[in-house]
Amino acid sequence: MSRVWNFSAGPAALPLAVLERAQREMLDWNGSGASVMEQSHRGKRFIAMAAQAEADLRELMGIPADYAVLFLQGGATQHFAQIPMNLAGAGDSADYVVSGHWSAKAASEAGSYVRVNVAASSEADGYLRLPPRDSWRLDPHAAYVHYTPNETIHGVEFHAIPDVGGTVPLVADLSSNILSEPLDVSRFGLIYAGAQKNIGPSGLVVLIIRRDLLQRAGRPMARIFRYAEHAAADSMLNTPNTWGWYVAGLTFQWLKAQGGLGTMAERNRLKAELLYQAIDGSGGYYRNPIEPSARSRMNVRFTLHDGALDAAFLQESEAAGLLALKGHKALGGMRASLYNAVPPEAVQALVAFMRDFAQRHG
Amino acid sequence: MSRVWNFSAGPAALPLAVLERAQREMLDWNGSGASVMEQSHRGKRFIAMAAQAEADLRELMGIPADYAVLFLQGGATQHFAQIPMNLAGAGDSADYVVSGHWSAKAASEAGSYVRVNVAASSEADGYLRLPPRDSWRLDPHAAYVHYTPNETIHGVEFHAIPDVGGTVPLVADLSSNILSEPLDVSRFGLIYAGAQKNIGPSGLVVLIIRRDLLQRAGRPMARIFRYAEHAAADSMLNTPNTWGWYVAGLTFQWLKAQGGLGTMAERNRLKAELLYQAIDGSGGYYRNPIEPSARSRMNVRFTLHDGALDAAFLQESEAAGLLALKGHKALGGMRASLYNAVPPEAVQALVAFMRDFAQRHG
Numbered sequence: 001m002s003r004v005w006n007f008s009a010g011p012a013a014l015p016l017a018v019l020e021r022a023q024r025e026m027l028d029w030n031g032s033g034a035s036v037m038e039q040s041h042r043g044k045r046f047i048a049m050a051a052q053a054e055a056d057l058r059e060l061m062g063i064p065a066d067y068a069v070l071f072l073q074g075g076a077t078q079h080f081a082q083i084p085m086n087l088a089g090a091g092d093s094a095d096y097v098v099s100g101h102w103s104a105k106a107a108s109e110a111g112s113y114v115r116v117n118v119a120a121s122s123e124a125d126g127y128l129r130l131p132p133r134d135s136w137r138l139d140p141h142a143a144y145v146h147y148t149p150n151e152t153i154h155g156v157e158f159h160a161i162p163d164v165g166g167t168v169p170l171v172a173d174l175s176s177n178i179l180s181e182p183l184d185v186s187r188f189g190l191i192y193a194g195a196q197k198n199i200g201p202s203g204l205v206v207l208i209i210r211r212d213l214l215q216r217a218g219r220p221m222a223r224i225f226r227y228a229e230h231a232a233a234d235s236m237l238n239t240p241n242t243w244g245w246y247v248a249g250l251t252f253q254w255l256k257a258q259g260g261l262g263t264m265a266e267r268n269r270l271k272a273e274l275l276y277q278a279i280d281g282s283g284g285y286y287r288n289p290i291e292p293s294a295r296s297r298m299n300v301r302f303t304l305h306d307g308a309l310d311a312a313f314l315q316e317s318e319a320a321g322l323l324a325l326k327g328h329k330a331l332g333g334m335r336a337s338l339y340n341a342v343p344p345e346a347v348q349a350l351v352a353f354m355r356d357f358a359q360r361h362g
Numbered sequence: 363m364s365r366v367w368n369f370s371a372g373p374a375a376l377p378l379a380v381l382e383r384a385q386r387e388m389l390d391w392n393g394s395g396a397s398v399m400e401q402s403h404r405g406k407r408f409i410a411m412a413a414q415a416e417a418d419l420r421e422l423m424g425i426p427a428d429y430a431v432l433f434l435q436g437g438a439t440q441h442f443a444q445i446p447m448n449l450a451g452a453g454d455s456a457d458y459v460v461s462g463h464w465s466a467k468a469a470s471e472a473g474s475y476v477r478v479n480v481a482a483s484s485e486a487d488g489y490l491r492l493p494p495r496d497s498w499r500l501d502p503h504a505a506y507v508h509y510t511p512n513e514t515i516h517g518v519e520f521h522a523i524p525d526v527g528g529t530v531p532l533v534a535d536l537s538s539n540i541l542s543e544p545l546d547v548s549r550f551g552l553i554y555a556g557a558q559k560n561i562g563p564s565g566l567v568v569l570i571i572r573r574d575l576l577q578r579a580g581r582p583m584a585r586i587f588r589y590a591e592h593a594a595a596d597s598m599l600n601t602p603n604t605w606g607w608y609v610a611g612l613t614f615q616w617l618k619a620q621g622g623l624g625t626m627a628e629r630n631r632l633k634a635e636l637l638y639q640a641i642d643g644s645g646g647y648y649r650n651p652i653e654p655s656a657r658s659r660m661n662v663r664f665t666l667h668d669g670a671l672d673a674a675f676l677q678e679s680e681a682a683g684l685l686a687l688k689g690h691k692a693l694g695g696m697r698a699s700l701y702n703a704v705p706p707e708a709v710q711a712l713v714a715f716m717r718d719f720a721q722r723h724g
Contacts, residue, residue: 004395008402011604019388019397026385027378033366033685035381037563037609040370040686073436073565077600081584109584196601201399203435203565203603222443222471238439239558241565242373243605247399323395324402 100151462513
């Protein structure tokens with residue numbers, strides 16, 4: 001079939017221009033006579049590509065020079081463990097703000113390596129709003145404060161970087177909203193993001209860390225777990241995920257060609273607004289349960305007024321070329337993920353389908 | 363330029379048929395209207411593909427039912443740490459057989475998690491031969507015995523599975539020779555292999571573990587490091603490297619179409635024989651330093667009789683469409699890697715070039 005509009009929560013849509021370029025270069029990348037997957041990561045061609053990807057990301061995000069940018073293998077989940085392994089010493093505690101599934105999991109997985117202090121949680125509210133900043137019980141001696149700016153499953157998002165004071169490093173899992181808008185990186189000690197939503201294919205993590213934090217002692221562990229070792233080796237401590245790095249680099253070029261993160265922010269704002277307006281304006285046919293100021297721009301949850309219509313909604317939407325609208329199994333209902341690579345036309349098509357569906361099944 | 367003959371040690375050549383299929387399916391995989399990279403790993407299409415890849419690998423290698431097959435993210439290096447984390451309890455020791463760079467590194471990185479006993483080493487021999495079996499000082503109470511059947515850098519290979527007795531599990535890093543010949547998996551407790559030599563792109567590890575070993579207590583650690591958790595979750599404890607898994611699956615299909623591992627073993631034997639004969643028959647113009655019974659079929663080292671000719675050899679070979687013959691920087695000279703995806707024609711072209719070069723520069 002032809003290309004569909006893809007609302008997958010992740011692995012998610014990639015820009016068509018990126019896919020087309022990867023397709024063109026599959027047998028002969030960069031005049032080498034071989035695929036990018038068939039190149040030594042120590043070769044000149046690959047090293048130049050990797051460096052350009054980092055430079056483009058630094059330019060897009062305005063990453064200060066005193067931050068290292070790492071392209072690591074795997075997913076964000078491993079860093080739920082590796083962050084305390086690297087940033088916390090024996091006996092240290094760390095503050096976790098819990099605002100949904102992923103931040104709860106980050107706190108839980110950290111527990112083998114640091115004393116976890118849940119500084120705030122909106123679990124009792126069903127994660128339908130964010131924990132109010134004045135409720136956070138932060139420890140001035142914490143090794144760091146961890147939070148998740150956007151919750152992919154629960155569909156809540158912090159729309160400003162919380163102020164946690166000057167001395168405790170702020171750590172953020174940006175897996176589902178990195179590159180979706182400009183960000184003041186200098187406010188963070190460490191940012192990490194699995195690639196498979198706004199960066200590229202799964203199997204790659206982008207991790208941005210203030211260099212002074214690389215000096216923290218952590219604990220005895222193999223070199224492969226130490227951020228300082230990866231930074232010293234330019235993310236080539238071992239063979240990196242070369243394909244993931246390459247596709248990420250193509251995505252960064254595409255973002256620059258679009259006009260950068262300011263352009264993406266405006267586009268993403270309009271996309272989310274269009275969909276939330278369609279939900280709110282449906283007279284209760286569709287509903288989003290999230291407190292409006294906490295609604296995610298990236299992951300829009302909605303339910304139908306009658307759950308018995310879910311199966312028909314999913315079947316008809318797929319037949320209309322709208323992919324992956326089924327909500328997470330923990331919550332049911334629907335979810336449309338609107339990452340950078342989802343164009344405005346996709347949201348327009350979804351909104352038109354929703355109106356039509358409501359009329360036909362009203 | 364057109365496709366070259368690629369002798370890269372890794373990331374290495376992939377079968378042309380695999381690349382062409384990945385190219386064809388880039389925009390529309392499996393009738394989904396989206397790339398395989400854009401699919402949820404929880405979706406029916408991806409799960410079916412992943413299960414087929416595992417079934418094909420089980421068939422190719424004859425993996426017994428009491429072994430779990432895991433498709434994990436990252437590279438083999440992380441498992442230098444994760445294996446003792448999973449298989450060794452507090453106070454345990456493990457035996458390591460050191461026969462080159464990679465087995466030495468495996469022993470070194472394990473040291474944070476287990477008492478390492480170097481049971482045998484050929485370091486004093488410059489890794490030019492294998493440590494004779496009767497010199498191994500194995501501990502009958504070791505948590506496991508680790509060895510590296512093929513050393514990618516030093517170019518030595520075990521041509522039979524060593525007998526280490528009945529009770530201590532044998533663990534093998536098969537990164538550079540998995541799938542190159544039939545293997546009696548039942549002789550091993552655990553096999554692991556980074557994908558980027560004989561399986562697919564970098565960023566993926568195939569790990570095969572006897573299920574009873576999943577029950578070993580190990581130590582307190584995050585779930586993401588536990589093989590038992592990955593096995594229970596069918597390697598989808600977190601988002602897997604979906605692209606890597608897909609390309610690996612295409613490679614398994616290609617191997618089956620070639621006739622399986624028996625066919626590959628014969629093809630690989632002939633390829634290596636052709637190159638070693640050209641070296642040995644060059645009247646000393648080219649030399650391979652490895653004790654003949656330990657020579658690797660996968661990674662063939664050679665030096666020119668006069669190191670001053672190295673630059674010309676590399677330049678002219680590249681111009682002749684022969685990629686990545688430069689030896690590892692630790693050893694100098696040349697290295698030709700002859701993994702499954704390197705066809706006999708590539709070795710014939712290399713041998714012809716070597717003869718021609720020797721005549722012209724004699």
